[in-house]
Amino acid sequence: MSKIAIITDSSCDLPKDLVAKLGISVVPLRVIYKSGEFRDGIDIEPTYIYERLEIEVPTTSMPSPEDIYATFEKVRSEGFTHCLVISVSSGLSGTYNTFKLIASEFEDLHIHVIDSKYLSWALGYQVIEAAKLVREKLDFGDIVQKIEAMKKQISAYFVVDTLDYLKAGGRIGRVSALFGSMLNVKPIISVDDDGKYFPLTVARGKKQAMKKLCQLVQDHVESAKASIAIVQGRAEKEAEAFADRIRQLGDNITDIYVGNVSPALVVHAGPGLVGLIIKSEK
Template identity: 40%
Template sequence: MNKEKVAYLVDSGSNVPKEYVEQGNMNVIPLKIIYKDEEFIDNVNITAQDVYDRLQDEIPTTSLPSGEVISEIFKKMQDEGFKKVICVTISSGLSGTNNMVRVISENFSDMDILTIDSKNIGIGSGLIAVQAYKYVEAGLDWNTIKTKLEEDVSRSKIFFHVPTLEYLQKGGRIGLVASILGNMLNLKPIITCNEDGVYDTVAKIRGNKKSVQKAIDLAVDFAGNAKNYNLAIAYGGKTALAQVEEIRSVLKEKLPLAEAIFEGEVSPALGVHTGPGLIGIGIIITDS
C-alpha cells in the first residue's frame, strides 16, 4: 500500500519493469524516435525490433518530448491530489530529460518533487525506480527515502555487450578510430556509465560469447560481498532474446542471493544507438 500517496515519474529510457510501472501507477515520459518522414513515441507505437528492422534503410535519431508533455504529466499528478513526486531519469550526461524535469517541476511548488539523476541508462536507471517504489511501500519517511535513493545512484550499474560498434559510432557515442580498430579485430566492447553518467568502455573482448560472459563477470565484481541485490537482463531483439535463458541460469549460479532477476527488451530509443543483439546485465545493491 502506498503509505505517503507518492506519485512516480520515469522516462521511457529507464526501462522500468512493466509490472512496476503498472502496480506503482508510474507516469512515463516518452522519448521520441525520429525518421526523415515520420516520428514515433518510444515503446508506444514503435518497438525496438521495429527499429532494428529498418536500420539498413535509415538510422533514426532520438529526442526529448516537448516541455508541454512533461508539464501535462505533472498537472495530472497535481489534479489527482499528489503532494509528493519521485522522478527517476536516465543520466543527465546522456540526455536532457533530467534537466527538463527539474526546470518544469519548479512550476509546481505545491508538490514536494524529488528528481533523481540516475547517472545510468536503461534498466540501470529502472532499478532505482523499483527501489523508490519499494521504499514508499515499506513506509519509510520522506527524508529517508531521499537519502537512500541518492545512495542508490552509486549502488546501481549496467554492463552492456554490443555485437557491433557501428551504431554507437554513427550516433557519436565513441570515437571513429576506436570503432574501426574494434571491428577489424572482432573486439566486442563492454559499455557502462561512469561516475559522471556518460558511456565508458570498461572492456573489449574478442567474440560475442566471451563478451557476454565478461559483462556477467563485471556484475559479479560489482556485487562484491553484498548480501542483497536485484539483477536484470536487458536484451535487444530476437537474437539476444534467445540467450536470456542461459544468461539467467549463469546469473543464478554466480549471484545466488539475488532477490529478483528482471528481464526485458531495451527501449527503442536505446536500440537506436546500440543496434540489435545487445545484452545488458544490470545490478543494484540493496543492502540496508
C-alpha cells in the same frame, strides 16, 4: 498529509505491468524518423525499428516539454502534493534538465528531480525502490536521500555487436570507435560517475565478452547478495543463455530479470545488445 508521485522516463526499461502495479508515471522519450516522430513504448515498438534499420536509422530525443508538463498536471489533478522524478543520466540526455526546467513552473507541487546517472534497469532499480519506499510511508526527504545513496549499489555493463549506432547517435562518450574497427573485438561498455559511457574492457568475440560479464557477476556476489537484470535487443537466445549461467553462481543472487530494451535504446545500441545491471544488496 503528503501524497507522493514517482515519475521517470521510458529509458528505464521497466515492463508495463510492473509500472502499472507500482503506480509509476512514465514520460516517453521520442524516436524520430524523417516521416515523423513516435513516443517511445507508446507509438512504436523495437520490432519496427529493427525491421527498418537497413533503410533508415532514426534519431532519439528527450521527452517533449508538453508530455512532461501534462504528466505534472495529471499528478497534481490526482491530489499528489510531492513528486519524485528520477531521470535517465544527464550525461546521456537532456531529459534531466528539461524535467527541472518544467518543474520550476509548478510552485504548488513539491518536485525533486534526481539524476540517476544511469539508464535501463540501472535507472529502473532506483524507480522501483522509490515506489517501495512510498508504500512504506517514508517521508519525502528520506526517500530522496535513500535513492541518491543507492546509486553506489548499482553497476551497468553493455556488450554491443557494433559501435556504429552509438557513434551515429553521438553517445559514444569515451568509447573509442577504434574498437569497432578491430576484427571481432567486442568492447564491454560501462557508465562512469558522470553518467557517461566508457570502455571497461574488450573481448575477442561475443562469446568471450559474455564470459567476462559472467565473471563480473561472480565478483559481485562473492561477498554480497545482488539482484540481476539482463536486457537485450534482438539477442534473446544469448540473454537467456547468460541468465542460465548466472543462475548457477550461488544463493547470493536474489532474483534475475530478463527483458527487452526500450525502442529508444534500440536506436542507440542496434541489434545484438546484451546489458547486465547489478544491484548489490546492503
